[in-house]
Amino acid sequence: PQVPQSLSPLLYFFFPSRKQKPRSMGRLAPLSEVPINGEEDSTNSSKKGRGLTWRNWIKTHLSLVFNKKSDLRILLSVLGCPLFPIPLHPKQSIINEVSSSAQYIIQHFTAATGCRKLEGMVKSIFATGKVTMAMLDELGSGGSAAGANGVSQKGCFVMWQMVPDKWLIELVVGGHKVVAGSDGSVAWRHTPWLGAHTARGGVRPLRRALQGLDPLAIAAVFSSAQHLGEKRISGVDCFALQLSADQADLAERGDKTAEMIKHVIYGYFSQRSGLLVYLEDSYLTRIQSPGAQPMYWETTMSTRIEDYRTVEGVMIAHAGHSSVIITRFGDNLKSGPTVTRMEETWAIDDVAFNVPGLSIDCFIPPTEVKRDYPEDDLATLFRTSSSTYFFTSSTANKSEDPVRPEPPxxxxxxxxxxxxxxxxxxxxxxxxxxxxxxxxxxxxxxxxxxxxxxxxxxxxxxxxxxxxxxxxSNECEEQSMGFYNVERRANWSDYDNYCRMHGLKYPLLVKRLACMVISGVAAADSFDILQPESLSPVMVSEMEEGFNLLRGAFTKANICDEQVAFLTKTWYTSVLARIRINAFRVELAGxxxxxxLTSAAASVEAEAAVGNAVxxxxxxxxxxxxxxxxxxxxxxxxxxxxxxxxxxxxxxxxxxxIDASMDRDARQTLLSQGFGFQCNCFRCSSGD
Ligand SMILES: C[S@@+](CC[C@H](N)C(=O)[O-])C[C@H]1O[C@@H](n2cnc3c(N)ncnc32)[C@H](O)[C@@H]1O
Structure with a gap:
């Protein structure tokens, strides 16, 4: 059946069809680094998406977690649709023979839930539910939390699962929608602020399915767990089982810069009822950018699982409470560790098995997923804490899919x-x-x-x-609103004159970035991942005038202090130091x-530059x-x-x-003065 798009977005999931899905995805903004295979489709550009998606991406991956303005995005990114770290193998099923105490506990669990009767019988599971999410106050080093700082956000979700490894979830909270899915070979997520992204590492189940919703999957993954002993949790005596993501999986999810050090899961099964009542997973990531001190992120998500009710004779958990603690620590955080806490309560409204009409077509990833590849290593390179909630790109299994075009x-x-x-x-x-x-x-x-x-x-x-x-065009005008509404409030004549008099062009880029940050379309630390020029004290002091004029223009325009709090001298110099190394002079070949041959000739003959860009x-x-x-x-x-x-x-x-036609000495001088390195390329070494 065709579902009018004006109906609730969730309704789309009640009528999945191959036709509807690409249409629903077709409205979504493309990624800004467009792969060569992707046709640029103007209908795909969201009004503010073009040119902003990388900024959004960076915001999410670098600064989002500690930027309160983005609370809802953080909540959805972290709690929305995290993946369980242990993959579900198609052949994996619940064990029959008990050869360890962990397996005994799982036998007890399967008996308590009655899930054995589902084995081989259940092809699909469907669930709808409600969530309430909230950010809690941050804990400084040694400080104490004062409780929820913001308004909690309410929402709902619909989940489809096709046994064993195809799933789809749509979650709408506070007007934002996150969709994630797996077709069995690639897992992806789509958010309004990032577009679609594939998950790095192999396909893994949704953590939500393991929160008492899919007892067969729980039994399958925990049957290889280790029995740790007994523990009393919230007044319930439990058996504790432990699972660890294996090293190969961790390596697949990391790279040279972001290393997943460990990911451990604990399942607590009630000694009395046999049911899974508490799930905790904790992972540690080490991030090291070139030339920087390592930084560590530890994320712990704990879920109390409650309200088991029978659905077709099987006990399924219908409610729970999850809390997340993210701790960021490392030598380069002068202020000591930073802790962010958030929580979610969830309740299941409806669960059904073997939904008629559900086919593998419903799990085809959105078209943008295949356009996602240029981010492949960047995504991991700058990932903040974990691929479990920050989906990143993966090349896994691409070659096995003949329909999927080659990545850049x-x-x-x-x-x-x-x-x-x-x-x-x-x-x-x-x-x-x-x-x-x-x-x-x-x-x-x-x-x-x-x-x-x-x-x-x-x-x-x-x-x-x-x-x-x-x-x-109207499109460019709309996309400019983010910075232009702020920029036009101020008088820039002094700042422009300063640039003109000193022959400076890069402060204009800093001004634009500052306006974008003030209007909320860019994060203040968007450029942090770019390599900075090392500035001498003289260079820093030369930048002071520009900084004062920029700050002064905003102050005179009555932009409130809180909005320009990021605009310190350190911010100004650090952004300028990055722009100086990384900005391109844009010359249109036309x-x-x-x-x-045409393009090379055209660029040589290009008319004067039109501007600068990063x-x-x-x-x-x-x-x-x-x-x-x-x-x-x-x-x-x-x-x-x-x-x-x-x-x-x-x-x-x-x-x-630089201009490659210059002689060796001129090139060496320019590169050393402008970019701070001695070129030892083949041409320079051979004196050419
Ligand atoms: C635009 S960035 C290139 C990416 C940079 N390597 C990074 O890690 O972000 C320019 C900087 O890279 C380094 N670089 C670029 N080309 C180089 C070369 N041929 N030899 C040494 N360093 C180079 C210099 O430090 C230069 O200032």
Whole structure:
């Protein structure tokens, strides 16, 4: 049956059909680093999505957890649809022979729930329920929590599960919707602020299913657990079983920068009733960015499982309470560990088995999932705490699916001597487009402000007679609202004059980022992951005037102190230090470029620059005076990364930061002064 989209979004799940799902997903914003295989579809751009998705992504992965403004997103990201760390293998079923005390406890559990009768009989499970989520006050080091700080958020969810490893959940809380699913080979999640993402590591079950909702899965995963002993939990004497994610799974979920150190699960089974009454999982992640001290994140989620009721003769838990504690600690956190707490109460309204009409078509991932690949390593590289609740990309099983297009052939990894770099994951042919990228922040030059779009830097057909800024389309105007509503409240003449007099362009990018932060569309630490230039005390003091003018413009515009609290001198200098190393001068090649020769020629002949922009993925390309890759712009600030010659798998992709036609000494001087490194590429070493 067709369900009108105007009905509750949850209704869509009552009538799953292959036709409906892509349509529902089709409205969702694409990721900003668009894979080469993805057609750019303007209908896919959410009003504020274009160009903001990376910022959103960073916000979630880097700063979200400790930014109270984003409470609802944090709650949904952490509690919404976490995955259980232990995969459910298709062949895994509940054991018949008891050879350990853990297996004895599981036998007791299967008898208590009566779930054996479901084995082989149940093909699908369906559940609907309600949730209430809240952030609790943060605990400082040694401090104490004062209780819930904000308003709790109410919502509901619908879950479908097809035995053993296909599932789908739609959760709507406080007007935000999160959808997650697994087709048995890839697990993904879609959020309005991130778009769709695949989960790194193998497919694992939804944690919600293990909270007393799917007794067969509980019996299957815990039958290989270790019996730890007995413990009294909330007045109930329990047997404690322990499971640990195995090292191979942990390795798959981490990388060189974010290492999953352990993930342990405890199941507490009531000695009296035999039922699972408490579930706890705890994991530790070590994050180390190049040149930085390691930082650790420990996340513990505990769920009290209650209100078992019979559904078709099987005991299913119908309510519970989960609490999460996230502790961030490490040498580089001067203020000591930070603790964030949140909680959820949930209740099941309806459970049914063997839902008619449910087929594997209902579990096909949204189309964006296959467009997700450029984030592959970045997502993990900068992940904050865990892939369990921050879904990240995975290449797992992609090759097994003939329908799924090849991912863009790159990964970000550490190089031997140039920090992080971008590497080819397969052979790439000369002239191939590697990926495109939308700016995190872009700004016209002062001289082009009235001749290019104030958002995307596209050249305008008619320049402004009134000297007002202009947008090339309604879409760009809408996407600018985030920063422009703030920017136009202030008078920028002093700041612009300061830039003009000193010939500075990067403070304009800082201004735009500051306006975006104030309006809430960017996190103050969006650029933290980019490599900074090391600034001398003289350079820092030279930036003071710009900082004072920027801060002053906001103060005079009566932007409240709380909104500009992030705008300290340290913030200003640190953002500028990153922009100086990572900003690109945008030069539009214009016109058509169909082949490599045309594009290379076009970029050489490009007219003067239209502005400057900072991107995420392009910021990780290192320099070579004889580069094998190339960045170019055709009609606006959306960048295209192309390969200049055949590149083999494993080879690092490098672009040229400067005019490669200069002689060796001039190149060396520019690179050392502008980017702080001594180039020892083949050309430089051979004196060319
Ligand atoms: C745009 S970033 C490139 C990504 C950077 N490696 C990172 O880890 O984020 C530019 C910085 O990378 C380093 N870099 C780039 N190319 C290099 C090269 N050929 N040799 C040494 N360092 C290089 C320099 O520190 C430079 O300032």
């Amino acid at each position: 052939p790159i990964r970000v990894s550490l190089t031997e001597s140039a920090g992080r770099g971008v590497f080819a994951t397969r052979r790439i042919g000369a002239g191939d487009l590697i990926h495109t990228a939308r700016p995190l922040v872009a700004h016209p030059l002062l001289s082009t402000t009235h001749s290019v779009c104030y958002f995307c830097l596209r050249k305008l057909k008619a320049t402004s007679q009134t000297q007002a800024i202009q947008f090339c 016109g058509l470029y169909e082949d490599l 991107y995420m993925l392009p910021s990780f390309y290192n320099h070579d005076c004889d580069p094998n890759a190339h960045i170019l712009w055709i009609e606006n600030a959306d960048a295209r990364l192309k390969v200049l010659r055949d590149v083999e798998a494993g080879e690092e992709l490098r672009i040229c930061y």
